[in-house]
Amino acid sequence: MHLRYGMNPHLPASVTPLRPGEWPLEVVNGTPSYLNLLDALAGWRLVAEAAGVFGRPAAASVKHLSPAGAALDGPVDEVAAATFGLGSADAAGLSPVARAYVRARDTDPQSSYGDVVAVSAPVDVTLARLLRRKVSDAIVAPAYEQGAVDILAAKKGGRFLVLRTDPAYEPPGEEVREVHGLRLVQPVDKLRLTPELVRVDTTGRPLPARAVEDLLLGQVVLRHTQSNSTVYVRAGMTLGVGAGQQSRIACTRIAGAKADAWWERRKQRPGEVAFGSDAMVNFRDNVDEAARHGVRWFAEPGGSIRDDEVAQACREHGIGLVRTGVRLFRH
Structure with a gap:
């Protein structure tokens, strides 16, 4: 397969399959x-x-x-x-x-x-x-x-x-990245994301089916988004994606502004929205910001020393908090 150029036009590039003759x-x-x-x-x-x-x-x-x-x-x-x-x-x-x-x-x-x-x-x-x-x-x-x-x-x-x-193509079991003379190797992440991750909030209350679907879709999207990342989801589609920011609150604000624009194009106020974060939320500011954009359900891995503060913020805003226990960084 011929490539026009590399990451920038002044760079030549080539591509070869890891297993000879097997192209995805x-x-x-x-x-x-x-x-x-x-x-x-x-x-x-x-x-x-x-x-x-x-x-x-x-x-x-x-x-x-x-x-x-x-x-x-x-x-x-x-x-x-x-x-x-x-x-x-x-x-x-x-x-x-x-x-x-x-x-x-x-x-x-x-x-x-x-x-x-x-x-x-x-x-x-x-x-x-x-x-x-x-x-x-x-x-x-x-x-x-x-x-x-x-x-x-x-x-x-x-x-x-x-x-x-090729939908039937199965990649090798290891992912390899070479950077500045180092080769980094890790297994392909085959963890299945299932409804059980987001079915019940931290109070033990089962979530509505629509919330489970949107929170789960958010987890799938986050898995394939550059970290840090957050996402607002409604009715099986994203309303705003915040990707690749150094601070999580920046992601939440960027994605929230996109969600607001989605509602503004419809001349409507924000309705019920699900929200997801690819990693633990360390401060309640993400919850406060998400609430401004109509978030009713919030999924994040948990594990922060401020988990209690985050949970308290969700209670104050009437947001159902789900702790998935799964970090979804992508670098």
């Missing part, structure tokens, strides 16, 4: 760069896990190794449809994978500009036509229906990158 994906159209492949693989792993957990098509809009948005198949409202120039009748005719993509991109349309799209199901003509309307660099999917590739290949003067992944 193939190029259908275009020529990838180093970063295109990193974003595509990050996005594919997210949507493949989400689809496996929930049994529904999933989509993600990826920029710089983190999702700008992610969603499961579900209803597409008038605001999201309008961003693609669709009327209500057109939106009603969208396929499940197309609906998942529209919902994912609606999280943060500004950040999704020039994204890499990842979907868990075959790309049909419906989705291909939607993608033709937006500025995007690439898509990765397990298959493409007849006619879809022709539509996509015409984007960007024929340079739009189309990648087909």
